[in-house]
Amino acid sequence: MEPDFEDLRSDAFAASGYYPNRSPCPVGCKFCYERSLPEFYPKLKVARVRPRTPEQFDFYTSKLDEYRASAIPISPVVLEPTGMVTYTSNSDFFAQGLTLDQLDRIVEANTKTGTSPYVSTMGKGFDFATAKFLQEKHPDAFRVRLSLLTYNDEIKRTLIPKWEDSSDMRKITSILRDANIYLLHFNVEQTLADLRVVDELANPDSKPRVGVAVVHHTRKHSPQVQKYGNDGLADFEALIRHLMSGAEAFENINEITFQHPAEGFTFRFRNFLRETLAPYHLGESDLVLCSKGAFTVMRDLVVRNGATVRPVSDGLGGSTTFTTTLCTDDFVRDLGEILAEPRDVPFRRVLVPAPVWWVSNQTCLNGGTIDDLRNTFPTVEIVPVDVPLDILESRLTVREAYDYYNVDLAKTRDLPHDVVAQCLAPNESLTETGFVRRLSDDGVSYDELLV
Numbered sequence: 001m002e003p004d005f006e007d008l009r010s011d012a013f014a015a016s017g018y019y020p021n022r023s024p025c026p027v028g029c030k031f032c033y034e035r036s037l038p039e040f041y042p043k044l045k046v047a048r049v050r051p052r053t054p055e056q057f058d059f060y061t062s063k064l065d066e067y068r069a070s071a072i073p074i075s076p077v078v079l080e081p082t083g084m085v086t087y088t089s090n091s092d093f094f095a096q097g098l099t100l101d102q103l104d105r106i107v108e109a110n111t112k113t114g115t116s117p118y119v120s121t122m123g124k125g126f127d128f129a130t131a132k133f134l135q136e137k138h139p140d141a142f143r144v145r146l147s148l149l150t151y152n153d154e155i156k157r158t159l160i161p162k163w164e165d166s167s168d169m170r171k172i173t174s175i176l177r178d179a180n181i182y183l184l185h186f187n188v189e190q191t192l193a194d195l196r197v198v199d200e201l202a203n204p205d206s207k208p209r210v211g212v213a214v215v216h217h218t219r220k221h222s223p224q225v226q227k228y229g230n231d232g233l234a235d236f237e238a239l240i241r242h243l244m245s246g247a248e249a250f251e252n253i254n255e256i257t258f259q260h261p262a263e264g265f266t267f268r269f270r271n272f273l274r275e276t277l278a279p280y281h282l283g284e285s286d287l288v289l290c291s292k293g294a295f296t297v298m299r300d301l302v303v304r305n306g307a308t309v310r311p312v313s314d315g316l317g318g319s320t321t322f323t324t325t326l327c328t329d330d331f332v333r334d335l336g337e338i339l340a341e342p343r344d345v346p347f348r349r350v351l352v353p354a355p356v357w358w359v360s361n362q363t364c365l366n367g368g369t370i371d372d373l374r375n376t377f378p379t380v381e382i383v384p385v386d387v388p389l390d391i392l393e394s395r396l397t398v399r400e401a402y403d404y405y406n407v408d409l410a411k412t413r414d415l416p417h418d419v420v421a422q423c424l425a426p427n428e429s430l431t432e433t434g435f436v437r438r439l440s441d442d443g444v445s446y447d448e449l450l451v
């Protein structure tokens with residue numbers, strides 16, 4: 001009999017101490033991207049990882065001591081020798097088909113190694129009894145990233161198949177320690193209502209952090225998911241302004257952070273990005289390509305000295321504007337059009353964000369490489385610029401999101417230095433790059449101008 005390829009893969013992962021998540025994820029959230037990824041990226045295949053046999057599970061746990069690693073199932077994304085990308089779903093921890101005893105053994109391994117990795121769940125299959133048992137038995141090791149989405153069951157039933165009600169979620173909210181709770185922003189009223197519930201129920205001795213995201217969609221998502229996404233995008237700024245106004249205090253929430261707006265992240269890291277680009281001494285023959293989300297801030301505040309910045313769009317046809325959804329084909333398409341435009345000074349260098357080619361540190365999600373891009377455009381030098389994962393995975397605080405909504409990018413860019421100079425104190429001066437340099441008894445400090 002032919003060996004089963006997926007079984008061989010499972011054994012290989014187990015031998016390395018990895019326990020790959022079930023894939024495709026059995027939860028089947030309506031807003032999830034993973035099932036339709038192969039339609040967007042033809043060289044990507046979603047791995048079919050079945051529940052493990054008890055023997056495979058035992059083999060995995062026997063390796064835990066040996067590796068002394070954080071024991072959480074993982075979602076490997078790998079480049080195959082065939083050039084195809086195999087994508088394993090970022091599946092729910094409690095949808096892996098593990099028994100309570102097996103869950104206990106995984107968390108027990110973390111207790112032994114003194115680690116407390118977060119396990120992610122939408123709450124499907126995660127009931128109050130399981131939460132209570134694991135949290136009480138492993139108070140320092142059991143940490144949950146609870147994607148609550150909302151306590152509004154009417155909305156939640158439209159997003160998670162066979163969702164019953166949130167009564168267990170409410171009880172779970174009150175017992176978790178240092179929980180990371182994720183909400184989806186459908187509209188201001190709903191998000192504030194959900195924040196009030198978290199605040200009311202939260203464990204005051206170990207307050208949760210709350211992350212808020214909008215529902216992003218592709219053209220493959222249902223009209224309802226697209227509507228949720230568009231409604232949330234429309235009044236996200238109003239949410240930030242309300243929270244910043246101090247009209248409401250959420251005393252039992254440790255911190256509220258945001259995965260939106262995408263432009264706010266580029267704004268927050270603008271100085272880092274300026275520093276990153278400084279060694280390239282950009283000029284008129286340079287072209288900087290970036291995601292749509294990064295474009296305006298890169299163009300108006302980061303890139304100077306005559307270099308051109310242009311956005312590259314992904315092929316998902318929805319609301320995504322991120323570096324991580326771009327692939328080589330998108331650069332080939334958009335760069336081809338840009339280079340065909342007439343110009344007095346031809347482009348010689350093209351800077352591209354290196355994280356696009358993150359799979360096995362070699363390819364994009366569709367198996368394309370930077371060399372594919374170089375071979376397509378031999379007349380220009382393609383330069384990948386690294387953007388650390390910390391930046392791509394960071395979250396905005398209320399203040400950081402608020403700052404972005406309040407900045408006037410064009411006015412900041414055009415601010416004449418002599419106008420600003422009139423507002424400075426005698427111990428302050430303006431640097432060429434737009435910082436206020438302040439001399440005091442404590443030394444020199446720098447502040448950036450915001451308009």
Ligand code: SF4
Nearest residue numbers: 025027028029032090
């Ligand atoms: S739990 Fe996560 S991976 Fe699974 S379907 Fe929902 S969003 Fe997708």
